[in-house]
Amino acid sequence: MNTRTKAKPAASEDAAPRTMSGAQIVVEALREQGVSVMFGYPGGAVLPIYDALYGQDTIRHILVRHEQGAGHAAEGYARSTGQCGVALVTSGPGATNMVTPITDALMDSIPMVVITGQVPTHLIGTDAFQECDTTGITRSCAKHNYLVTDVNQLARIMHEAFYVATAGRPGPVVIDIPKDIQFATGQYIGKAGITKPTYVPQRTPKAEAIKAAADLMTRASRPIFYTGGGVINSGPRAAEKLRELQALTGFPVTSTLMGLGAFPASHPDWLGMLGMHGSFEANNAMHDCDLMICVGARFDDRVTGRIDAFSPDSKKIHIDIDASSINKIVRVDVPVVADCAEALDALITEIKALKRQLPDLTAWHSQIDGWRARRCFSYKNSSDVIKPQYAVERLYALTKDRKTYITTEVGQHQMWAAQFYHFEEPNRWMTSGGLGTMGYGLPAAVGVQAAHPDALVIDIAGEASIQMMMQELSTAVQHKLPVKVFILNNEWMGMVRQWQELLHGERYSHSYSESLPDFVMLAKALGGHGIRCDKPDELDARIQEMIDHPGPVLFDCRVERAENCLPMIPSGSAHNQMILGEITGNEIGEAGRRLV
Amino acid sequence: MSDASTKPGAGPKSAYFLSHSDESVERRTLAVLVDNEPGVLARVVGLFSGRGYNIDSLTVAEVDASQHRSRITIVTQGTPHILEQIEAQLLRIVPVAEVIDITNSKSGIERELALVKVAGTGEKRVEALRIAEIFRARVIDTTNESFIFEATGASEKLTQFIDLMRPLGLVEVSRTGVLSIQRGKEKG
Numbered sequence: 001m002n003t004r005t006k007a008k009p010a011a012s013e014d015a016a017p018r019t020m021s022g023a024q025i026v027v028e029a030l031r032e033q034g035v036s037v038m039f040g041y042p043g044g045a046v047l048p049i050y051d052a053l054y055g056q057d058t059i060r061h062i063l064v065r066h067e068q069g070a071g072h073a074a075e076g077y078a079r080s081t082g083q084c085g086v087a088l089v090t091s092g093p094g095a096t097n098m099v100t101p102i103t104d105a106l107m108d109s110i111p112m113v114v115i116t117g118q119v120p121t122h123l124i125g126t127d128a129f130q131e132c133d134t135t136g137i138t139r140s141c142a143k144h145n146y147l148v149t150d151v152n153q154l155a156r157i158m159h160e161a162f163y164v165a166t167a168g169r170p171g172p173v174v175i176d177i178p179k180d181i182q183f184a185t186g187q188y189i190g191k192a193g194i195t196k197p198t199y200v201p202q203r204t205p206k207a208e209a210i211k212a213a214a215d216l217m218t219r220a221s222r223p224i225f226y227t228g229g230g231v232i233n234s235g236p237r238a239a240e241k242l243r244e245l246q247a248l249t250g251f252p253v254t255s256t257l258m259g260l261g262a263f264p265a266s267h268p269d270w271l272g273m274l275g276m277h278g279s280f281e282a283n284n285a286m287h288d289c290d291l292m293i294c295v296g297a298r299f300d301d302r303v304t305g306r307i308d309a310f311s312p313d314s315k316k317i318h319i320d321i322d323a324s325s326i327n328k329i330v331r332v333d334v335p336v337v338a339d340c341a342e343a344l345d346a347l348i349t350e351i352k353a354l355k356r357q358l359p360d361l362t363a364w365h366s367q368i369d370g371w372r373a374r375r376c377f378s379y380k381n382s383s384d385v386i387k388p389q390y391a392v393e394r395l396y397a398l399t400k401d402r403k404t405y406i407t408t409e410v411g412q413h414q415m416w417a418a419q420f421y422h423f424e425e426p427n428r429w430m431t432s433g434g435l436g437t438m439g440y441g442l443p444a445a446v447g448v449q450a451a452h453p454d455a456l457v458i459d460i461a462g463e464a465s466i467q468m469m470m471q472e473l474s475t476a477v478q479h480k481l482p483v484k485v486f487i488l489n490n491e492w493m494g495m496v497r498q499w500q501e502l503l504h505g506e507r508y509s510h511s512y513s514e515s516l517p518d519f520v521m522l523a524k525a526l527g528g529h530g531i532r533c534d535k536p537d538e539l540d541a542r543i544q545e546m547i548d549h550p551g552p553v554l555f556d557c558r559v560e561r562a563e564n565c566l567p568m569i570p571s572g573s574a575h576n577q578m579i580l581g582e583i584t585g586n587e588i589g590e591a592g593r594r595l596v
Numbered sequence: 597m598s599d600a601s602t603k604p605g606a607g608p609k610s611a612y613f614l615s616h617s618d619e620s621v622e623r624r625t626l627a628v629l630v631d632n633e634p635g636v637l638a639r640v641v642g643l644f645s646g647r648g649y650n651i652d653s654l655t656v657a658e659v660d661a662s663q664h665r666s667r668i669t670i671v672t673q674g675t676p677h678i679l680e681q682i683e684a685q686l687l688r689i690v691p692v693a694e695v696i697d698i699t700n701s702k703s704g705i706e707r708e709l710a711l712v713k714v715a716g717t718g719e720k721r722v723e724a725l726r727i728a729e730i731f732r733a734r735v736i737d738t739t740n741e742s743f744i745f746e747a748t749g750a751s752e753k754l755t756q757f758i759d760l761m762r763p764l765g766l767v768e769v770s771r772t773g774v775l776s777i778q779r780g781k782e783k784g
C-alpha cells in the first residue's frame with residue numbers, strides 16, 4: 001500500500017455560542033474539560049488568565065516555586081490519575097523553564113496541556129520584554145503546539161489540545177496565548193465534537209494481526225510478556241486484560257521501568273523489571289525466549305542492551321498504538337498497531353476461540369526458576385551502616401499495606417526503588433524514565449498528592465537530585481500536601497560515581513558534593529519536618545515517624561556511600577552478560593565506553 | 597506498512613535485527629498532505645533534521661484553499677528501514693493527513709522545472725539552442741550573448757540538460773525541486 005491515510009474528519013457540532021474574554025475562555029474550557037487541579041506560576045503575560053482564576057473555586061490552582069516544578073507536578077498528577085495534567089506559566093523565562101518537563105512528558109508519553117503567556121501579538125518578533133519563540137522552542141519537544149492569533153479560535157484550540165494530548169500515544173501539548181488575545185472578547189464553543197481530523201490514531205487491531213499473534217502464542221514453548229508504560233497509559237482496563245491474558249496462558253511477565261505495576265509483583269510468574277538494572281531472570285528469559293510479546297514498550301536501549309545480541313532466537317509480536325515505534329529498533333514478526341487494552345482483549349478472544357492445547361511450559365518455568373535461584377538482588381547487609389537496598393526494603397515493608405504512591409528522582413536510588421519497592425497496581429509509580437530528569441520526583445509527588453489528598457506519597461530521592469527542585473517543599477507546605485521525601489543520602493552522585501568506577505578507573509571527577517545542606521534544618525526552614533537516621537536498628541521507628549507526621553517530611557537517610565547498584569548489564573553487552581557480584585572495572589569494552 | 601503480515605523469509609532464527617550496514621540506500625519521493633497551519637513546514641523539516649534524515653529536495657504550496665491543504669513533496673534517501681521510519685514518523689505529526697510513496701506507486705508522476713542561464717556566442721550559442729529544442733526547453737529571455745531556458749521534466753532529464761549546457765556557457769541554474777501527482781481520475 002503506497003498511501004497511508006489517517007481517518008476521516010468527524011463532524012463538529014458547536015454548542016450555542018457565548019461571548020467572553022480570551023482569559024475567561026481559557027478557564028471555561030479547562031472547567032469543561034473537567035480540570036479540577038492545575039499547577040502554575042504567574043507573570044506579566046498571563047495576568048489576565050490569573051485574573052479569571054481569581055475568586056472561582058472549581059479549579060484548584062497550586063502555586064509552585066519554579067515553573068519546572070509545575071510541569072513535573074502536572075506529570076505526576078497525570079500519571080497517577082490517567083487524566084491530562086495542566087500547567088500555566090508566563091512568557092519568556094516561564095516558558096523556557098517548562099522545556100524540561102515538556103520533553104520529559106514527551107519521552108514518557110504523559111498527557112499534559114501547557115498554557116504559556118506570550119507578548120501581545122503586535123510585539124511578536126520584536127525581541128520584546130520576556131518574549132521568546134515558545135512554539136519554535138517547543139516544536140520538537142512537544143507532541144503538538146499552537147500559537148493563538150485569533151480569540152475566536154481559542155476555545156477550539158483549547159479543546160483540540162486536550163484531544164491531541166490524550167489521543168493515541170499521549171504527550172504534552174503547548175498553547176501559547178498572546179496577552180492581547182487574553183483580553184480580547186470572543187466566542188466560546190463547547191468541546192462536543194472537537195477532534196483533529198488529521199490525527200485519529202488506530203485503536204482497534206487488525207484481525208489478521210491478532211490471528212497471527214494468537215497462532216504464535218499458542219505454539220510457543222518459551223514465551224514471555226515484555227510490557228511497558230503503554231499498558232499504564234492505556235488505562236486500568238489494559239492492566240486487567242494483561243492479567244487476564246496471562247492467567248489464560250501462564251506466560252511469565254517482565255516489564256520496563258515505566259510499566260511497573262501493570263502486573264502484580266506478588267504474582268509467581270512475575271520476573272521483575274528487565275534491562276540494565278533489571279533482574280537476572282527477566283534478562284535471561286528475554287535472551288532465551290522463543291516468543292516475545294511486547295505490549296506498549298519501545299525497545300529502549302536501557303532495555304535491549306547490545307542490539308545485535310538481543311533475544312536472538314525469538315519471534316516477536318509488538319503491540320503499540322504508535323506505528324513508528326514498531327520496527328524502529330528491532331524488527332518484529334507480527335506488528336499490531338492498536339491500543340493495548342483493545343489488542344489484549346482481542347487476543348484473549350482469539351486464543352479462547354482457537355481451543356488449542358497450549359504447549360507444556362514446565363521446562364521453561366523450571367529454567368526460569370534456575371535463574372531466580374541466583375537471587376540477583378541479594379546484598380550484604382550490615383548492622384553498622386544502613387544499606388540503601390535495606391532502606392527501600394524497610395520502606396516497602398512499612399508502607400505496602402497503605403494506599404501508597406512512589407515517585408523518584410534519578411540515579412542509583414531510582415533503580416533501588418524499582419528493584420526493592422513492589423507494585424501491585426498501575427498508576428502507583430511515577431519516575432522519569434526516558435529523559436532521566438533529576439529533580440522530577442518532588443514536584444511529581446506534589447502533583448500526585450494534589451490528586452490523592454489522603455494517600456501516602458513518597459519521593460524516593462538522592463541527595464544530589466533533591467537539590468534540583470528542593471524549593472517545591474515550600475509548595476507542599478503552602479498547599480497542605482503532606483508529601484514525604486525519603487533521601488538515600490550517600491553523599492555522592494552515586495550513579496555517576498558507579499560509572500566512573502566502571503569506566504574511568506575510579507577517577508571520581510566532580511561526583512562528590514563537598515558541601516551538603518543539613519536536610520533536617522532545611523526541612524524546618526521550608527516549613528516541613530526533618531528526620532535523620534543513620535543506624536539500621538533505628539530505621540523502622542524513624543520511617544514510622546515519617547508516615548505518622550501529618551505534614552511534609554524530609555527524611556535524611558544516611559546510607560552506605562560506596563554501594564553499587566547491581567545487577568547491571570554493562571553498556572554494549574547482551575542480556576545474558578550481567579554483572580552480578582562485584583564491579584572489577586574491566587566489564588566494558590572499547591565500543592561500550594562510547595555509549596551512554 | 598500493513599500491520600497484519602508476518603514477514604516472510606523467517607528462518608528458525610527469525611530475529612531481523614536492523615543492521616543498517618548491509619541495507620542499500622534508496623531514493624524516495626514522498627508526497628505529504630498537511631493542514632496548512634502555521635509552523636507545519638517547520639515540523640516536517642524539523643523531523644528530518646532532528647532525526648538525521650536526508651532531504652534532497654523539497655517543494656511546498658497550498659493546493660486546496662477551502663480545505664487548508666498543502667502538499668509537500670520531499671525527495672529523500674535512506675535504507676528501507678529508515679524510509680519506513682520516515683513515513684511512520686511523518687504520520688505522527690498531528691497536522692499531517694497523508695503520506696504517499698510516489699516512487700513505489702505505479703501511478704506516481706514526478707516533474708521538476710529548471711531555469712537555466714547560458715551565455716555564449718557563435719557555434720556554442722547555436723548548439724545551446726539546438727539542444728534546448730531536443731529537451732523541449734523554452735527560451736524565456738534572450739540577449740545577444742545569453743539565453744534563459746525553461747525546462748520541465750524528470751529530475752534526471754533536467755540534470756542531463758544542465759550537464760550538456762555546461763561546456764556551452766552555463767552561467768547559473770535555478771530548480772524548483774520535485775513536484776508529484778498520481779495518474780488517473782482518483783485523488784491522492
Ligand SMILES: Cc1ncc(C[n+]2csc(CCOP(=O)(O)OP(=O)(O)O)c2C)c(N)n1
Nearest residue numbers: 411412413438462463464465492493494495
Ligand atoms: C538534570 C540532570 N542532570 C544530570 C543528570 C546525570 N545524572 C544521572 S544520575 C546522577 C547522580 C544522581 O545523584 P543522586 O541524586 O545523589 O542519586 P544517587 O545516584 O546517589 O542515588 C546524575 C548527575 C541527570 N540525570 N539529570
Ligand SMILES: [Mg+2]
Nearest residue numbers: 462463492494
Ligand atoms: Mg547520592
